[in-house]
Amino acid sequence: MTTTSPDSKIPKPGTSDPKIIDGRAIAKTLTARVAEGVRAFHAETGATPGLAVVLVGNDPASEVYVRNKALQTHRAGMRSFMHMLPETTGEAELLDLVARLNADPAIHGILVQLPLPKQIDPVRVTNAIAPEKDVDGLGEVNAGRLALGIPGIVPCTPLGCLLLLRSVHADMRGKHAVVIGASNLVGKPMGQLLLAENCTVSIAHIDTRDPKGLAREGDILVVATGRRALVQGDWIRPGATIIDVGITRVPAADGKTRLAGDVDFDAAYPIAGHITPVPGGVGPMTIACLLHNTLHAAQLGAGLDRSGLLDDLRSESAS
Numbered sequence: 507m508t509t510t511s512p513d514s515k516i517p518k519p520g521t522s523d524p525k526i527i528d529g530r531a532i533a534k535t536l537t538a539r540v541a542e543g544v545r546a547f548h549a550e551t552g553a554t555p556g557l558a559v560v561l562v563g564n565d566p567a568s569e570v571y572v573r574n575k576a577l578q579t580h581r582a583g584m585r586s587f588m589h590m591l592p593e594t595t596g597e598a599e600l601l602d603l604v605a606r607l608n609a610d611p612a613i614h615g616i617l618v619q620l621p622l623p624k625q626i627d628p629v630r631v632t633n634a635i636a637p638e639k640d641v642d643g644l645g646e647v648n649a650g651r652l653a654l655g656i657p658g659i660v661p662c663t664p665l666g667c668l669l670l671l672r673s674v675h676a677d678m679r680g681k682h683a684v685v686i687g688a689s690n691l692v693g694k695p696m697g698q699l700l701l702a703e704n705c706t707v708s709i710a711h712i713d714t715r716d717p718k719g720l721a722r723e724g725d726i727l728v729v730a731t732g733r734r735a736l737v738q739g740d741w742i743r744p745g746a747t748i749i750d751v752g753i754t755r756v757p758a759a760d761g762k763t764r765l766a767g768d769v770d771f772d773a774a775y776p777i778a779g780h781i782t783p784v785p786g787g788v789g790p791m792t793i794a795c796l797l798h799n800t801l802h803a804a805q806l807g808a809g810l811d812r813s814g815l816l817d818d819l820r821s822e823s824a825s
């Protein structure tokens with residue numbers, strides 16, 4: 507049976523509603539697999555993969571995310587290096603730190619938490635990370651590789667979304683995939699990944715004339731706008747698969763706060779074929795994919811010829 511929280515019909519994670527794509531469960535399986543890979547890497551090379559996470563400022567949500575990243579990095583058997591810099595940090599100082607991390611052989615992955623304070627250009631900073639350590643996959647080299655279909659490091663959130671989609675679609679060929687939101691972090695790389703699955707891809711953005719009409723055509727709908735409950739029931743094609751990337755903290759009925767997505771879950775649930783909850787959908791996959799990308803970067807850095815997650819899973823589903 508599916509249980510609900512007091513202020514929403516969102517089922518508790520771990521319940522067995524086949525409509526719900528359980529990101530927590532899928533992330534747990536992936537994380538266990540990464541931990542196994544870390545042990546094998548250590549046995550083969552004597553080294554331990556290391557991830558450096560850089561946070562600039564005191565954004566409370568970012569603080570939670572980087573703490574979780576550090577915790578899970580340790581749990582997967584990897585080394586975690588945290589750099590917490592004040593809000594007033596200048597771009598040159600941050601670029602200097604990135605250069606030192608690039609040169610440090612104990613560090614295989616570097617991630618600069620976004621958003622950055624306004625005095626720092628995020629594009630300049632992400633491009634300063636050495637491509638082979640760019641575990642967020644946001645720099646121009648990895649973004650270019652994704653666009654060209656060349657193996658590289660794939661951004662964590664869209665990669666997580668793709669794995670969630672693959673958990674319910676063995677084959678996405680020919681499906682119309684509609685992505686709402688065209689950010690560098692999610693929308694654009696998501697579009698590339700869906701194109702690589704041979705979907706017909708539409709990306710809606712701020713100037714799209716009729717985003718609701720476009721969304722209604724999607725067999726697959728990925729929503730990443732940061733606008734809470736933007737997508738209502740009448741945006742959804744009956745039976746569509748809905749991936750909700752949004753995450754906003756809102757007041758709850760009990761006077762506390764709760765997390766809500768870009769999709770009105772209660773309105774979407776009866777119409778959708780499959781749907782991710784918030785929390786417990788895309789969020790946990792982002793961190794599991796980061797752990798995967800860090801191990802993958804360490805393997806490539808050690809000259810071990812390992813395929814990445816996309817290729818691993820493609821060959822698994824083919825077998």
Ligand SMILES: Nc1nc2c(c(=O)[nH]1)N[C@@H](CN(C=O)c1ccc(C(=O)N[C@@H](CCC(=O)O)C(=O)O)cc1)CN2
Nearest residue numbers: 571618619620621642662663785786787789790792793
């Ligand atoms: N450099 C990056 N910055 C940001 C990224 C990113 O991939 N790289 N993504 C987001 C934030 N993010 C990771 O950094 C992230 C967001 C949410 C979660 C998550 O586990 N969410 C849980 C709920 C957690 C909570 O209680 O607050 C869930 O949805 O179930 C993990 C990572 C922006 N910045």
Ligand SMILES: [Mg+2]
Nearest residue numbers: 786787788789
């Ligand atoms: Mg989620």
